[in-house]
Amino acid sequence: MSVLAMKGVEKSYGAVKALDGVDLSLEESRFVGLLGPNGAGKSTLFQIIAGLFVPDAGEVSLFGLTHREDGPEIRRRMGVVFQARSVDLDMSIRANLRFHGRLFGLRGRALNARIDALAEQFGLAELVSRPVRTLSGGQQRKVEIARALINDPDLIIMDEPSAGLDTPSRRALVADIRKLAREQKVAVLWATHLVDEVEEADDVVMLVKGRVVAQGTPEALIAQSGADDLTDAYSSLTG
Numbered sequence: 001m002s003v004l005a006m007k008g009v010e011k012s013y014g015a016v017k018a019l020d021g022v023d024l025s026l027e028e029s030r031f032v033g034l035l036g037p038n039g040a041g042k043s044t045l046f047q048i049i050a051g052l053f054v055p056d057a058g059e060v061s062l063f064g065l066t067h068r069e070d071g072p073e074i075r076r077r078m079g080v081v082f083q084a085r086s087v088d089l090d091m092s093i094r095a096n097l098r099f100h101g102r103l104f105g106l107r108g109r110a111l112n113a114r115i116d117a118l119a120e121q122f123g124l125a126e127l128v129s130r131p132v133r134t135l136s137g138g139q140q141r142k143v144e145i146a147r148a149l150i151n152d153p154d155l156i157i158m159d160e161p162s163a164g165l166d167t168p169s170r171r172a173l174v175a176d177i178r179k180l181a182r183e184q185k186v187a188v189l190w191a192t193h194l195v196d197e198v199e200e201a202d203d204v205v206m207l208v209k210g211r212v213v214a215q216g217t218p219e220a221l222i223a224q225s226g227a228d229d230l231t232d233a234y235s236s237l238t239g
C-alpha cells in the first residue's frame with residue numbers, strides 16, 4: 001500500500017527555495033531514512049507532509065488522500081515527532097499521553113490500555129507516574145515517540161528524533177523504531193543528518209539543497225557510488 005506519494009514538490013521562503021521538485025514515496029512497513037545536511041529542506045518537507053505548510057507546487061498524497069480534502073482522516077492515521085519538544089515537562093508521562101490520546105477520541109479503559117502498552121514497549125512502564133522533567137534525555141525522546149504513536153498510526157514521521165542523545169541511546173532508539181516498523185506495519189520516515197542512523201534503513205533518500213540527489217537501499221547507494229560504506233556514498237553522492 002502506498003502510504004506517502006510526493007511529486008514535484010516545491011516550497012520557497014521569499015527568495016530561498018527550500019524544496020525544489022521533490023519526488024518521494026513510502027510504502028507500508030518501510031523504514032525510510034531521509035538524510036541531508038543542515039538546511040537541506042528536511043523540516044520543510046516534514047511540515048508539508050504533516051499538512052502544516054501548503055507546497056507552492058507539486059502533489060502530496062497520504063494513504064491516497066490529500067490534506068486539502070481529507071486532512072482530519074490523514075491526521076488520524078499519522079504520527080509526527082518534531083524536533084522541538086511537544087510534551088509538558090511538568091506533567092507525568094501518563095498525563096501527557098492521556099491528554100494526547102483524548103485529542104484522538106480515546107477515553108477510559110481503552111486509553112489506559114494503550115498508554116500501558118506503549119510504556120511497556122518503550123521501557124517506560126516503571127516511570128509512567130513521573131513528571132517528564134525528571135526523565136533522562138533518551139527517556140524524554142521515547143515519551144515523544146509514544147505520544148506520536150498513541151493513535152496507532154500507519155505512518156510516523158520523525159524529524160531528527162535522536163537530537164541530543166548519546167551514540168548508544170541513538171542506536172537503541174533506531175533499533176526500537178525499526179522493530180516497530182517491521183512488527184506493527186508502521187511506515188517510518190526518519191530525518192537525520194547522521195549517516196549511522198540510516199545504515200540499516202530499508203531505503204535512504206538523500207536531500208541536498210531542496211533536491212533529492214539519490215535514493216535507494218543502502219546497498220544500492222553504496223554500489224552506485226562505488227563507495228566502501230554509506231558514509232562514503234553520502235559524501236560522494238552529495239558532493
Ligand SMILES: Nc1ncnc2c1ncn2[C@@H]1O[C@H](COP(=O)(O)OP(=O)(O)OP(=O)(O)O)[C@@H](O)[C@H]1O
Binds near residue numbers: 036041042043045
Ligand atoms: N521560516 C523560514 N524563513 C526563511 N527561510 C527559512 C525558513 N525556514 C527554513 N528556511 C530556509 O529553508 C532552507 C531549508 O530549511 P529546513 O529547516 O527545511 O532544513 P533542514 O534540512 O530541516 O535543516 P536542519 O537539519 O538544520 O534542521 C534553509 O535554507 C533555511 O534557512
